[in-house]
Amino acid sequence: MPHRGRWLAGACVGTVAAALLATGGALATPPREDSGGDDGSEVAVGAYLHYGSPGVDRMQELSRWLGGAELRAGHTYLPGDTWSNIEGAPDSLRSWARWRNARADRLFVLNVPMLEGNEAGVPDRQVAELLRSGAQGEYDHxxxxxxxxxVALGVPDTVIVLGWEMNGxxxxxxxRPDPESWKRYWRRIVGAMRSVEGEQFRFDFAPNRGGDAIAWTKCYPGDDVVDVIGMxxxxxxxxxxxxxxVTQPYGLQQQVDFAKAHGKQISYPEWGLFRxxxxxxxxxxMLAWIDEQEPLYHSITDYCPHGVWQCSQNPRSARVFREFLSHR
Structure with missing residues (x-):
């Protein structure tokens, strides 16, 4: 789906409240409140608002706009430009970790690229070579x-949306350039991350809806290295x-059926308006579908043209979204 310069999200901001909370200072991980934990009994609602610390600040503002509805899924992305950023260099991770640790029932959802230069227009032949190198362990470190x-930031239970929209x-x-190497590379990454003491990560396999460049089922790396089937x-x-x-090949129903057959929860890391x-x-x-399917979490992409809060061009959809969630 639209890879859309996520790192500049917010350029289309419409009617966001001006006074956002300031963050800063060293990370201090407080004891998590005993609020029942993530027992799967309630869908965690979230929104992608900004990749950095402003995204954390805006969570509270969006909650207020929704009449106090609790946003339990904090969602952001690691930039895929350099390996240092994929390793978690952005300082904003500290702000997200503070947000996650303020309540025991929150989820921190982090999209993680599998290769640097992720939006650099790399040709298929080179992609295939990179995937083979990854499958051989070159990038494990x-x-x-x-x-x-x-783990050091106190978010060892992060939901990792690894290599999202891989079928595009x-x-x-x-x-598509090398599905077998792609699957082996995914397995290497999961193995490398699970080798770290204290980790409790969940790995979310999240393709685009539909067939796109390749059937996403051909990219599925195995039940032992996937915890959630997203879309x-x-x-x-x-x-x-x-x-x-819902009914198209490799669409919403097939996602639900596939996850059920493999004993996995589902998620919707990105959804929203577009064409x-x-x-x-x-x-x-979409809200009724999510309500019926009860995913682990869902996260609307909230900037233009997809969003309903930071984007003033979708007022009728904004009313529907606000009324649905505020009544919860």
Whole structure:
């Protein structure tokens, strides 16, 4: 789905409240409140608001806009430009760790690229070579460093959305150039991160909805290295109606069925409006679908053109989203 310069998200900000809370200072991990924990009984709601510390600040503002609805899923991305960033260099991870540790029932969801230069337009032949190198263990040390950093920050239970949208055409960590090497590389990464003492990571396999460049089932690396079956799904073809988005090959229903067959929870790390503009019926249908399927978490992409809070161009959909969640 739209790889869209995530790191500049917020350029389309519409009607966000001006006074956001300031963050800073050294990380201090307080005791987690005893609020029942993540027992799977309630869907964790989240939104992608900004990749850095402003995203943490805006969580509270969005909650207020939703009438106090609790946002339990904090979602961000590691930049895929350099290995140092994939290793967890961004200082904003400290802010996200503080947010996660403020309540025991929160989830920290982190999208992790599998290769540097992830949006650099790398050709298929080179991608295949990189995947083969990864499958042979050349990049294991980068992911061990990331795992150690997350454990040290007090977020050893991070949900890792690894190599997201691997069935697409764009990202360097795409699967199509060499699916077998891609799967072996995923397994190497999971093994490297699980080798770090104290880790409790969950790994989320999250393709685009639909067939895209390759059937996402051909990229599935195995039940022993996947904990959650996610799907990124926006209001765009293939699937001109929501019913088609559900029933299309490799669509929403197939995700649910596949996860059930493999004994996995589901998630929706990215979803929102796109090609069909302000579409309140899509918003109703997607929220009803999520409500029925009870995923581990879902996270709306909240910047233009996808969003409903930071983007003022979708007022009818914003009302639907706000009313649905504020009534919870």
């Amino acid at each position: 980068h992911f061990r460093r990331l795992a150690r950093r997350l 055409f764009n990202y360097t960590h795409r699967c 990124d799904s926006y209001d765009q073809p293939p699937g001109h109606t929501f019913e088609e988005q 069909n503009g302000d579409n309140p019926q899509y918003m109703r249908d």
